[in-house]
Amino acid sequence: MANADIAQRKAMAADWFAQAQQRLIDEMERIERDCPGPFSPEAAAPGRFELKDWKRTNHDGAEGGGGRMAILRGRVFEKMGAHTSVVQGTFAPEFAKQIPGAEEDPRFWAAGVSVIAHPWNPTVPTAHMNTRFVVTSKAWFGGGGDLTPVLDRRRNQEDLDSQAFHAAMRGACERHAAPYDKYKAWCDEYFWLKHRNEPRGIGGIFYDYLEGADWDADFAFTRDVGTSFTRAYADIVAANCAQPWSEADREEQLVRRGRYVEYNLLYDRGTIFGLKTGGNVDSILSSMPPTVRWP
Numbered sequence: 001m002a003n004a005d006i007a008q009r010k011a012m013a014a015d016w017f018a019q020a021q022q023r024l025i026d027e028m029e030r031i032e033r034d035c036p037g038p039f040s041p042e043a044a045a046p047g048r049f050e051l052k053d054w055k056r057t058n059h060d061g062a063e064g065g066g067g068r069m070a071i072l073r074g075r076v077f078e079k080m081g082a083h084t085s086v087v088q089g090t091f092a093p094e095f096a097k098q099i100p101g102a103e104e105d106p107r108f109w110a111a112g113v114s115v116i117a118h119p120w121n122p123t124v125p126t127a128h129m130n131t132r133f134v135v136t137s138k139a140w141f142g143g144g145g146d147l148t149p150v151l152d153r154r155r156n157q158e159d160l161d162s163q164a165f166h167a168a169m170r171g172a173c174e175r176h177a178a179p180y181d182k183y184k185a186w187c188d189e190y191f192w193l194k195h196r197n198e199p200r201g202i203g204g205i206f207y208d209y210l211e212g213a214d215w216d217a218d219f220a221f222t223r224d225v226g227t228s229f230t231r232a233y234a235d236i237v238a239a240n241c242a243q244p245w246s247e248a249d250r251e252e253q254l255v256r257r258g259r260y261v262e263y264n265l266l267y268d269r270g271t272i273f274g275l276k277t278g279g280n281v282d283s284i285l286s287s288m289p290p291t292v293r294w295p
Contacts, residue, residue: 009219010135017113023227032074040121044074058090081114089107113131114129115130127148129144130270139211141219142210144207166203169184184203196259198259210222260292271284
């Protein structure tokens with residue numbers, strides 16, 4: 001691939017991730033304003049995202065890119081993060097062996113957007129989305145979105161919100177002839193808590209190393225995943241943010257959040273990638289829930 005072509009593709013991808021972040025910010029701030037409650041006594045006024053730019057420095061002192069953190073603390077979302085990053089540098093030798101195209105040449109460039117939502121209301125599910133474009137001597141897309149209900153009564157495939165979320169992810173796949181069944185199964189396997197032998201949530205889709213013959217088609221699919229997630233999750237939050245909940249529901253929510261912490265620190269590729277490449281620790285670990293409990 002010509003250098004001019006890859007430079008243009010990097011620019012297009014980075015620009016779209018920034019746009020995706022802004023669209024999600026606008027949509028979730030609208031929900032913060034419009035939700036009628038009930039709200040937790042601890043909840044604040046309608047929240048706004050706090051934006052913070054950060055810079056990354058490579059181990060040799062060279063400029064290594066950076067990103068923009070966006071953190072919301074409000075009355076619907078106890079904590080929500082929507083972050084972008086555009087970074088470049090070289091992988092450490094031991095890590096380069098794990099990355100396609102990096103073993104011979106450890107240089108890399110990566111951009112993406114990552115979203116995690118921890119609502120106050122336990123009847124509103126936690127959710128996660130990430131899409132990224134990575135360039136070594138190869139270039140590929142990866143990402144997906146998943147739903148993590150915290151109440152047992154919501155943690156099944158018959159739940160109407162679960163059905164709506166899966167339908168949205170299936171639609172994104174079908175519009176681009178992507179293998180939904182494969183990506184759904186990949187998500188179920190990826191977000192599996194091996195040490196507990198249980199799923200993190202009700203799943204969604206997950207894909208990685210998407211390097212097809214048509215880059216524009218792969219990019220279009222990745223954009224659709226991000227857009228479909230934002231639309232589907234906004235609808236789910238709006239439909240449930242006024243549902244009443246009990247102290248027992250809140251307790252169950254906090255315990256289930258512990259599973260989320262365990263997964264991210266033990267298995268999550270994005271967390272490992274960010275920490276191994278000198279990423280912004282505050283941004284990487286901002287996915288952690290603000291309050292959590294282990295029984």
